[in-house]
Amino acid sequence: MTIRLTNTKTRRKEPFKPIDRENVQMYVCGPTVYDRAHLGNARPAIVFDVLFRLLREVYGPDHVTYVRNFTDVDDKIIARADETGRDIGQITAETTQWYLDDMAAVGVMEPTHMPRATDYIPQMVAMIEGLVKDGHAYAAEGHVLFAVDSWKDSYGKLSGRSVDDMIAGARVEVAPYKRNPMDFVLWKPSTGDQPGWDSPWGRGRPGWHIECSAMAKALLGDTFDIHGGGNDLMFPHHENEIAQSCCANHTDRMANVWLHNEMLQVEGKKMSKSLGNFFTVRDLLDQGVPGEVIRFVMLSTHYRKPMDWTEKKREEAEKTLRKWYAQVSEALDNAEPYENVVQALEDDLNTAGAIAELHQLSLAGDTPSLRSSLRLLGFLDNGIPEWAAVPQVDLFPYVSLLTKARETAMETKDFAEVDRLKTLLTEAGVEVRMSRAGVDLIPDAGFDPSKLEGILS
Template identity: 70%
Template sequence: LDDMAALGNLDPNHMPRATDYIAQMIDMISGLIDKGHAYAAEGHVLFSVSSYADYGRLSGRSVDDMIAGARVEIAPYKRDPMDFVLWKPSDADLPGWDSPWGRGRPGWHIECSAMSYDLLGPSFDIHGGGNDLMFPHHENEVAQSCCAHPDGDFARVWLHNEMLQVEGKKMSKSLGNFFTVRDLLDQGYAGEVIRFVFLSTHYGKPMDWTDAKAREAEKTLRKWRGLTDGATAGDVPADVIDTLADDLNTAGVITILHRLANAGDAAKLKAAASVLGLLSDDMGDWAAAVDLSAYADLLFAARQSAMETKDFAEVDRLKSLFQDAGLEVRMSKTGVELIPVGGFDMAKLDGVL
């Protein structure tokens, strides 16, 4: 939760634990049996896929295609290969709860349906999740929920996100490119920068995290914060709302923010950014102005001296040190400019002066 708060995310209203809802799961399973949508067999309870005519509608698959392509457990107690487990028996060394079908534990899908019904009712607006969960998990959620509560819609809108990539490759521990939000925060990336990078790609497309993107995001946010400093937010532009209404197109809104910044419209930029949770006062500590003039003067003096002695070792040392601290170094005949970029860490400049 601390990591999510650092990204500016709101706390959830509920954080249910499946083990607190075993009774509700048993009630839902019993109801499905009574309605003819489930059956008990050898200590198991299975959902009868053939009893739900709309099975496959969410994922767009036919049952025949699913049987041909899915890895399903063909067990002798199943009436149909596609039937899935609602309750399974537990050995003595495994977690288990008493039920009308013996000691056991719930299947993978029923817990989500039981908890959402208890907390949200038979119909709610948005269900999210990775696109790898669309089948079978979400498809099975729909089936058991709609059959248990035919008066409801279950989820009216589904948002299936694509996967995260790192430098163009799938994130995985085997490739050594696996990291968490906490890892990025510990590396010095501000939560607002991480948020910006993620919102820059539509949720339905693969997102490629790169250090270059993060550095560019930090540079952009510093520029926008400078532009909107002291500005009062105006009305949110209508095209921002229209763009978000088009399948939550956050990447499209980022494009609008760039346009407003280029036009110098600080009031609209601040208002539009607030819709994405950007440029808020409570997330801006990382971008607070830092006086780097003494460091710039130090490098400029070293450069002037090197021009006479032809020994640039000290210039190279300082330049490397500043870059390692997360500063972009711009040198000209008239002076030196130091610009904080990705992962700027003032502590790395301790002892330089």
């Protein structure tokens, strides 16, 4: 089956055809590093991590290049330095490591490349120079701005809006040096106490949008396969990336496929500090919520639908993972991912469908396929996590006891003893499964071996 992805630019689900099967390329916009990653920041990291894993599964681990950047020069970072009196370099180094640690905790693999914007200033300056030379940008009062009118017929195709509509509906910076309200900053002047670099337009720093265009070109080339991010970046960030990249590289596209994940809610409401429902990934981890549980809840909703984080979902996710980890704890790690799980992911990254297939594998007792399929979805990278470890208790005597009780009950038609044993096992945290094939006992969340004492006597 071919991977099919919903391309934001065409509004269609399309077969994915890489430019080069030997080097499939993906770029995803990463964080601006000035604080802890909030829960919403984790969604694109997890979504595109699953896509990275799927591409590696289909094309081979050595044939996929994934770039996710760090924005380490930005007005928010400067503001944080002013607030705290700390050095900008210290802030960005610290918060970058925070991000890496928190994403690792939720099972996100490190991409092939993680460029920092400040390492690519010369490439940004060169790209801006080319845009000015070709008439797509102009200098004004120490700034350099992209001239939207120079690419007006194509600007807005990603978000599906005309320039006039965008002007009417967008918050655009009003500045006397702009020729058009929609023109956006490529380079801005820096004062003496702000980070800055020498350029043909004076000492300054790059605008936000040019960063990704320069880094993507340097690491992936003029055109590549997939560009992803949250749908809040579609306009203006991704729209501006396309405009400046196509004009600078003399191409008709930046990426062949554009993917955008929907936003996150908490208990049905938009996450915000004013509502008191704003929290970071680290907040949850410090409260004892396992990273695998955060990942599971995220993947339980399709990436193109709003994801609602609820306490109920968290509890159910932890219970499910405990059960599955107990099932696969002794399974050999030599099976291929279950075909139906792979097919669900190939169908526009349907992680919710993939999880439904995992439930079926669990019910069928196919533990090797369950284990390998969990790994494909980003679980078990480091084995069974400590929080889900089940006490090693030999349950075979209890299986034998319940099997004999059931055989007797089938003859006498009196199931009281079977029901009694099932109740005792369930109270001890053991899931009881009875079928024609026999009896299975699976330690569940909260399994307490001490509660089994006396059952055999």
